[in-house]
Amino acid sequence: MEQRHIIYLLLAIMIAIPYIQPIGIPVETSKMTRDFYNKLKSLPEGSAVVLMVDVGLGSWVELGPATVAVVQHLLDLPIKLLVSGGSAELPVVWEYTLEQGNIKLGDNKYGEDYVVLGFITGGEPAAAALADNLHLTKEDQYGTPLEEIPMMKDLRTAADVKVVLSIMAGTQEEWYLRQWRAPYGTDVGIIVSAVTTALAMTYYVSGQIFGMVNSLRGGAEYELLISKPGKGVVGTDMLSLSHLLLVGLLIIGNIQLLYEKFSGTRKPEEKTGG
Amino acid sequence: MAFERNIGPKIVLSITIILMVTNYYLSPQLFQDIGKYIKEFVVVIAAVMLGLGFINALLRDIPRITKKEPGQWYFSLLTIIFIFVMLFLCAGNKYMPGTFSGMYSFLYQEVYRVLGNAIGAFAAFFVFTATFRAMRLKTLEAGAYTISHILAVLGNAPIGAVIWPGIPIIADWINEVVVSAGLRGFIITSSLGGVILVFRYVIGKSETVLGSA
């Protein structure tokens, strides 16, 4: 067995432990998640919110808990929700969110309180086209002409939308900052994969993004804020143990370096990577 | 011939960039209408382009199957089979959901999702082995990298607060000040570079972006 196989096994074990025996380490909510939650909560009744799904099911394990929590919160608020996005998997992600989150639509009526516009192809030009014309897709996901949908009568451009949210794993927040916020003044919030949190943080700190729900931990925080703990909270124990392992490996690696340096038994540089 | 192959597309590129910038900044209705049509045209073109992956797959896999390339042809056959199975199930789910929605959900919502998640999870293993082998405190910069990395890693997980209540505070400071400021400089300079690059496209020096004739 090679050294890397031992590390793989250790990692798998540390991640598996909390799923076999949950630990229950308390989770503190971060400011960016609270800002996201508070902004949505403070929206006036009847405000239009656009939820852009820009990820596929491949990101579900990371962004699923956050997506479920935010969608549940949006459907509990007295707002009008429009669902669209640049991901071709939008229809599947939406249905999967409702199914996996066991989300009760409650008093929400399709066409009056929420509508699924369908996905739009074309990246940033498509985001810009949708900002200019919310009736871009001409019909909703299920084939109904948008002109026949009651809530779409007063919604024409991004100027009629208070907030645009993006579930993303890339740099799509820049599209919405450039094409929704700068020209129309629509506020931007994001549910983001941790891979791009660092870049998005720049815009959050500068005030251009009002809030971020960051990856699995952010999902756990949001679940706690809406008082519906779920898979996100369970997953944070796993984060704790895996991160501890990483720090442990870092420390062991540097102790090894110091030992080799002082004992004069330095080996030639090994290749990095898996 | 040179006009259709090279000069014409470059002119289209330049004019489109100028039109979209004027659409963004100028309010006269003419610019708004032109910009609107260009954006909506791009949406339609992008929809038509979604078949490119299919053509690429056929061009790559069918020769492998017909020539019975050793060690590969059966995998290529598997790809082609699943393309058509999924196509059939998608159509079935849309037009005859009662019959096909179960199979469609199984293959796409369950199998494809799980495979996609597994691909995304791979990187974790390699990151951990790379961290063990490569992250060494050899220089001052490496030290800065490693120390901020350790503190941010511990701060990102709830365990940091359990080890010492100060860790999440330091980690938040690292994220909001160090990371944000460092990447801000990076974003500003790359954006300035982007402006220059676009200027080059507008004046026709776009050899690489449209490819050679």
Added chain:
Amino acid sequence: MTDLFLGLVLAGCTLAFFSLLYRENIFYRSAEHMYIGIGIGYILFQGFDRVIAYVWTPVTTRGEWIWIVPFILGLLIYTRYIKSVNWMSKWPMALIIGSGTGLAMGGLVATMIVGLIVSTITLDFRNVSNIVFLIITVTGIAYFLLTREQTGTLGYVTKLGRFCLMAAFGGSMASNVNSFCSRLGGVIETLVTYPGYYMTALAFILVLADSMILKKK
């Protein structure tokens, strides 16, 4: 029974992919090609569906013939596969790249240059953190200034910039680790809970058997 079958299949698919961590094998290759095939088939259908919504329906029900134009432009992209006429694909590509670039340029100056610079210089510098913020931003920008040789005072500034950027990348890498571990966690959950652990046990037995056979060889 259905849940058992589904769980076993899903765990099997996950383990097929993870078997690459041991060594390249037929299970991994099959899972990989299955994934590619399903993805392509799905996207192809979605493209077909979108073209019906954006072109066929407006043309046939509302007489909006203008949408034939982008449809034809989109078809021209496919000429890239025919060597004699592949130049035709450059025209729609020029339109796509031009529109994306022009739109990005429109908002880029306002949000990514002016917006970020203004928010940096209007910080409250009575707070030490904001002074540190400014120093890191300025030295980071200086590091990427390559029009002048980085010697003398500029050399010291860029050295500090490099130090600060490395600290920033260390912090941002922590976010990457967060993402990868989050994804891995959800996947491992499938393998250690019912009924996935049956497949996990089977996979371990197969790996052990294979390594013993390889050792004998």
